[in-house]
Each structure stands twice: as structure tokens, then as C-alpha cells.
Amino acid sequence: MKTISKNNRLANITIIGLSLIVFVLISVTRRVKFDLGFDFDTHIFPAISAFLNSGVSILLILGLVAIKNKKQVMHRNIMLAAMACSILFLVSYLAYHFTTVETPYQGAYSLFYYIILFSHITLSGLVLPFILYSVYRGLTGEYAKHKKLTR
Numbered sequence: 001m002k003t004i005s006k007n008n009r010l011a012n013i014t015i016i017g018l019s020l021i022v023f024v025l026i027s028v029t030r031r032v033k034f035d036l037g038f039d040f041d042t043h044i045f046p047a048i049s050a051f052l053n054s055g056v057s058i059l060l061i062l063g064l065v066a067i068k069n070k071k072q073v074m075h076r077n078i079m080l081a082a083m084a085c086s087i088l089f090l091v092s093y094l095a096y097h098f099t100t101v102e103t104p105y106q107g108a109y110s111l112f113y114y115i116i117l118f119s120h121i122t123l124s125g126l127v128l129p130f131i132l133y134s135v136y137r138g139l140t141g142e143y144a145k146h147k148k149l150t151r
Contacts, residue, residue, distance in 0.1 A: 001072055002141030015132040022090065023125050029097035036099060045096030052089040056082050076138065083135060 036042075059082035066075040105113045130149055137146035 001076070003076065003139040006140040006142070011133075011136045015129055015136065018132065019125075019129045022128060025094055026097075026121065026125065029094065030102060032098060033101065034098050040099075042096055042099045045092050045100075048092045049089055049096070052085050052092060056085045056089065059085065079135070079138065086131075 059078050063075050063078040063082060066078055107113065134146055134149040137143075137149060
């Protein structure tokens with residue numbers, strides 16, 4: 001059940017381009033801040049992000065169950081919903097970090113905290129192209145390559 005036509009050149013340009021754009025945006029959030037010009041409590045964004053990430057986790061599990069039960073159309077739809085929630089999470093994350101002053105962690109475990117934070121951000125950036133290629137392979141019907149990427 002191929003959803004889109006295969007175009008590896010366009011896919012490579014798009015996936016690498018999007019990955020680089022996201023990397024640059026996340027890299028500059030500590031140095032660039034925007035004033036919205038109106039009173040808005042930006043501290044709602046972490047709650048929105050947590051909600052969206054929880055939804056993505058549930059959708060990923062449901063998608064796995066769907067494909068294990070050979071329900072390919074349901075799997076595709078659930079995975080596309082997970083991608084949509086992930087995109088909304090990224091928008092929420094960027095909106096928060098572009099509009100809110102950083103609050104450095106100063107607790108007793110700050111070294112541990114910053115090691116976890118740095119590795120989390122680094123691994124998130126490194127996995128993005130693999131996620132995008134996995135979606136592309138699934139939508140073009142290249143299921144063996146899709147499955148290999150998702151393992």
C-alpha cells in the first residue's frame with residue numbers, strides 16, 4: 001500500500017534540509033529570544049509538550065500493536081498521527097525556548113542533570129533523520145527498508 005511516489009533525491013534533500021533546520025533552530029534558542037509584545041504566560045508550553053509527548057508514546061505503542069496484528073492502514077494512520085503530534089511538540093518546544101529566559105539548574109545533581117540533558121538533546125538531533133527516512137520508506141512502500149530503520 002504505497003502512499004507516495006518514490007523520489008530518493010527529493011527525499012534526501014528534504015530530510016537532510018529539515019534535519020539541519022531543526023538543528024540550527026534548537027542551537028540558537030539559548031541565544032535568540034523573541035518578545036511577543038503582549039502578556040502571555042509561556043510557561044504553559046512545557047505542559048503542552050508533556051501532553052504531546054505522552055500522546056506520541058501511546059500512539060507509537062498502538063502503532064506497534066496494529067502492525068503486529070497485520071493492520072497496515074491502521075498502522076500508517078496511527079504513525080502519521082504520531083508524526084503530527086511530534087511536529088506540534090517541536091513547535092511548542094521552540095516557542096517556549098524562543099520566548100522564555102533560561103533557568104539554569106542549580107541543584108545538588110547539576111552535573112548529572114547536564115550530562116543527561118546534553119546527551120538527550122544530542123541523541124534527539126541524531127535520530128531525527130532516521131525517523132524521517134523511516135516515514136519516507138513506509139509511505140513509499142519500501143517495507144523492508146522501513147522495518148530495518150525502525151528496529
